[in-house]
Amino acid sequence: MPERSESDSRKLLRRLRDTLAVPGGGQDRLDQITHLIADSMGTEVCSIYLFRDEDTLELCATQGLKKAAVHKTRMKLGEGLVGRVARTGQPVNTADAPGEKGFRYMPETGEELFSSFLGVPIQRVGEKLGVLVVQSKTARQFSDDEIYALDVVAMVLAEMTELGAFTGGEGGMMALHKQPVMLRGTSGQEGAAEGRVWLHEPRVVITNPVADDPLTEIDRIREAVGQLRVSVDDLLSAESLDKDQKAVLEAYRMFAHSRGWLRRMEEDIMRGLSAEAAVEKEQSAARSRLEQVPDAYLRERLSDLDDLSNRLLRILTGQGKDTGAEMPENPVLVARNIGPAELLEYGRKLKGLVLDEGSVGSHAAVVARALAIPLVINTERITAEALNGDQILVDGDQGIVHLRPEETVARAFRDKIAMQAEAQKRYASLRGLPAITICGTSIALHMNAGLMADLPSLENSGAEGVGLFRTELQFLVRSKMPQRAELARLYARVMDAAKGRRVAFRTLDIGSDKVLPYMKPQDEPNPAMGWRAVRVGLDKPGVLRMQLQALIRAAAGRPLTVMFPLITEMTEFQQARSHVLRELHREKSLGHRVPETVEIGAMMETPSLAFAPRAFFELTDFVSVGGNDLKQFFFAADRENELVRRRYDTLNLSFLTFLEQIVARCAETGTPLSFCGEDAGRPIEALALAAIGFRTLSMRPASVGPVKALLRRVNLAEARDVINRSRDVGAESARPHLMEWLASVGD
Numbered sequence: 001m002p003e004r005s006e007s008d009s010r011k012l013l014r015r016l017r018d019t020l021a022v023p024g025g026g027q028d029r030l031d032q033i034t035h036l037i038a039d040s041m042g043t044e045v046c047s048i049y050l051f052r053d054e055d056t057l058e059l060c061a062t063q064g065l066k067k068a069a070v071h072k073t074r075m076k077l078g079e080g081l082v083g084r085v086a087r088t089g090q091p092v093n094t095a096d097a098p099g100e101k102g103f104r105y106m107p108e109t110g111e112e113l114f115s116s117f118l119g120v121p122i123q124r125v126g127e128k129l130g131v132l133v134v135q136s137k138t139a140r141q142f143s144d145d146e147i148y149a150l151d152v153v154a155m156v157l158a159e160m161t162e163l164g165a166f167t168g169g170e171g172g173m174m175a176l177h178k179q180p181v182m183l184r185g186t187s188g189q190e191g192a193a194e195g196r197v198w199l200h201e202p203r204v205v206i207t208n209p210v211a212d213d214p215l216t217e218i219d220r221i222r223e224a225v226g227q228l229r230v231s232v233d234d235l236l237s238a239e240s241l242d243k244d245q246k247a248v249l250e251a252y253r254m255f256a257h258s259r260g261w262l263r264r265m266e267e268d269i270m271r272g273l274s275a276e277a278a279v280e281k282e283q284s285a286a287r288s289r290l291e292q293v294p295d296a297y298l299r300e301r302l303s304d305l306d307d308l309s310n311r312l313l314r315i316l317t318g319q320g321k322d323t324g325a326e327m328p329e330n331p332v333l334v335a336r337n338i339g340p341a342e343l344l345e346y347g348r349k350l351k352g353l354v355l356d357e358g359s360v361g362s363h364a365a366v367v368a369r370a371l372a373i374p375l376v377i378n379t380e381r382i383t384a385e386a387l388n389g390d391q392i393l394v395d396g397d398q399g400i401v402h403l404r405p406e407e408t409v410a411r412a413f414r415d416k417i418a419m420q421a422e423a424q425k426r427y428a429s430l431r432g433l434p435a436i437t438i439c440g441t442s443i444a445l446h447m448n449a450g451l452m453a454d455l456p457s458l459e460n461s462g463a464e465g466v467g468l469f470r471t472e473l474q475f476l477v478r479s480k481m482p483q484r485a486e487l488a489r490l491y492a493r494v495m496d497a498a499k500g501r502r503v504a505f506r507t508l509d510i511g512s513d514k515v516l517p518y519m520k521p522q523d524e525p526n527p528a529m530g531w532r533a534v535r536v537g538l539d540k541p542g543v544l545r546m547q548l549q550a551l552i553r554a555a556a557g558r559p560l561t562v563m564f565p566l567i568t569e570m571t572e573f574q575q576a577r578s579h580v581l582r583e584l585h586r587e588k589s590l591g592h593r594v595p596e597t598v599e600i601g602a603m604m605e606t607p608s609l610a611f612a613p614r615a616f617f618e619l620t621d622f623v624s625v626g627g628n629d630l631k632q633f634f635f636a637a638d639r640e641n642e643l644v645r646r647r648y649d650t651l652n653l654s655f656l657t658f659l660e661q662i663v664a665r666c667a668e669t670g671t672p673l674s675f676c677g678e679d680a681g682r683p684i685e686a687l688a689l690a691a692i693g694f695r696t697l698s699m700r701p702a703s704v705g706p707v708k709a710l711l712r713r714v715n716l717a718e719a720r721d722v723i724n725r726s727r728d729v730g731a732e733s734a735r736p737h738l739m740e741w742l743a744s745v746g747d
């Protein structure tokens with residue numbers, strides 16, 4: 001790198017900082033900056049374009065283009081050369097801008113006079129703020145050094161923006177992190193919440209992007225990288241690491257020891273950046289580069305590098321994760337992603353959860369559901385937008401988040417929350433009443449659970465028992481395999497909390513979307529149809545047997561109910577059942593108290609089991625339809641795939657007819673039958689299930705009230721007629737007819 005350009009950019013940065021140090025309005029400052037950059041770079045034009053909203057850029061200041069175009073000229077993301085820089089996060093450098101593909105002619109700017117164009121993004125990590133452009137009349141390519149210098153200046157502008165240097169004053173740029181923002185994601189758990197942002201990992205604030213003494217900064221970065229390396233090495237030497245954790249840390253070590261990484265940061269410092277700004281510049285650049293890469297593995301590495309950069313920033317600034325800030329009242333947790341154990345630590349004190357990433361079946365989503373916290377996932381940029389303490393509205397029903405909302409939006413939202421609370425009050429008043437339809441049919445409503453934290457809901461919701469206890473949650477929230485004694489204690493506490501009500505413990509249902517952090521994941525082409533649930537338990541029975549022993553010990557003389565997930569054919573059930581019998585025998589011979597009674601049931605989650613021999617229905621103590629899986633296999637539509645998961649209606653008559661056949665088969669042998677998929681908790685679906693013959697439904701605790709309220713005002717024979725009529729007229733789904741009929745039934 002030539003010494004001259006180093007000192008040039010340092011000089012420019014210092015002038016920039018001095019300009020920003022003088023108090024002044026936003027627009028004045030932007031004007032001065034464009035003047036200063038054009039002057040230093042020897043170009044006729046320097047312009048700053050900033051985002052006005054998510055995909056509109058506006059010319060906010062210029063030296064050299066027509067002043068009348070300022071705050072008038074706008075372009076969409078991706079439009080013209082400026083839009084291209086903004087979209088890709090990469091510089092555009094051309095000697096012949098008008099001849100460049102995608103050039104957009106903007107007569108109001110007078111830009112056609114200028115042939116050379118260099119544009120670089122103004123961005124912070126994960127956050128695009130605008131584009132900085134220089135142009136000149138002479139046709140020339142800008143040198144690498146010039147690109148580099150402009151990039152560094154853009155970086156400082158981004159930092160200054162973060163610190164609010166351009167806000168205020170007429171026409172100044174919009175105040176960052178002050179404007180209302182609406183983000184659209186995916187619903188992970190329904191419900192509405194209003195609260196204040198609590199960042200899981202607060203962003204590191206850089207207050208000094210420009211430094212005077214590069215040598216001091218170089219010492220600082222070298223020392224910090226040294227510390228980082230030691231800390232990664234320490235992590236790696238921990239004994240409890242499994243192979244996968246080791247692999248991730250090895251990748252960290254590789255980055256931490258990468259000479260290229262340190263060298264690039266040192267070069268940035270020589271250009272005038274502080275050590276912190278240099279780390280962040282590299283972090284932004286790596287992100288922009290890798291965001292273009294479709295390869296999932298490389299994107300994973302991007303998050304490793306991100307994490308490492310954050311650690312380095314924390315070492316440099318001394319800002320730990322714990323910034324000393326106090327958690328606000330009504331905290332809504334905001335994170336890129338979060339593990340189930342960490343989420344569980346926050347527990348019920350959270351009002352809501354918003355994630356940049358995540359999936360409907362992720363462990364965090366599973367835990368959020370168990371805690372009944374409204375959850376929105378896939379917002380992509382909530383962590384870039386939100387600051388600790390910001391007001392936030394989480395609409396888990398629609399998958400929408402309002403950050404720093406306008407008062408009118410907040411008011412409408414509060415109305416919605418109030419309405420939901422009102423409805424909850426109404427449901428609470430039904431708590432002690434049975435779910436009996438007006439035709440006198442009694443439907444048993446049970447709840448689904450998976451954590452100790454769920455158990456208080458048994459009292460509050462008015463559920464008769466736990467129709468599905470997902471035991472895998474206890475395995476998912478731990479970093480290592482739980483021990484038998486530990487599990488036995490936990491199951492005993494669950495039974496204690498249930499106070500004699502029935503709890504159907506489902507044995508470990510792992511595989512597919514549920515991967516234990518401490519078990520090697522199988523590389524399967526189609527995990528939902530792969531080695532999962534009881535298939536794993538039967539092939540490798542060690543864990544299954546340990547779990548059964550824990551359940552038997554926990555029951556200690558009380559009744560025990562066990563069910564097996566994803567039973568697909570009779571022999572699987574026979575084998576699973578014989579494991580229970582063998583463990584009972586073993587426990588007895590070891591002198592432990594065995595349960596008073598043992599019920600052993602099967603979850604029907606694949607269509608094949610509906611056609612199993614009669615002997616299966618005679619053997620099993622009960623059948624519980626796992627509607628989530630059964631529906632996914634019936635319609636061949638992945639329950640985790642946003643593109644198809646809502647495509648087929650549960651009230652589709654083919655599916656209802658199939659469910660009716662299951663009811664009939666169980667009726668033939670007098671086998672008790674229940675339904676425990678998510679649909680059981682949706683009032684119209686629950687009504688349809690009751691109408692076709694299900695007498696036990698198990699659902700999320702919050703659904704018990706709404707389902708009971710509906711069941712208590714309907715006649716099931718009429719509902720069944722409506723379904724039959726829809727079938728007779730050749731309808732695809734019974735929903736429209738059922739809705740129409742319900743509207744006529746009234747409250």
Ligand code: PEP
Pocket residue numbers: 468470509605625626627628629630676677678
């Ligand atoms: C189901 O598949 O319907 C079910 C209840 O089990 P899970 O959602 O845990 O797979």
Ligand code: MG
Pocket residue numbers: 565605626628629
């Ligand atoms: Mg299932």
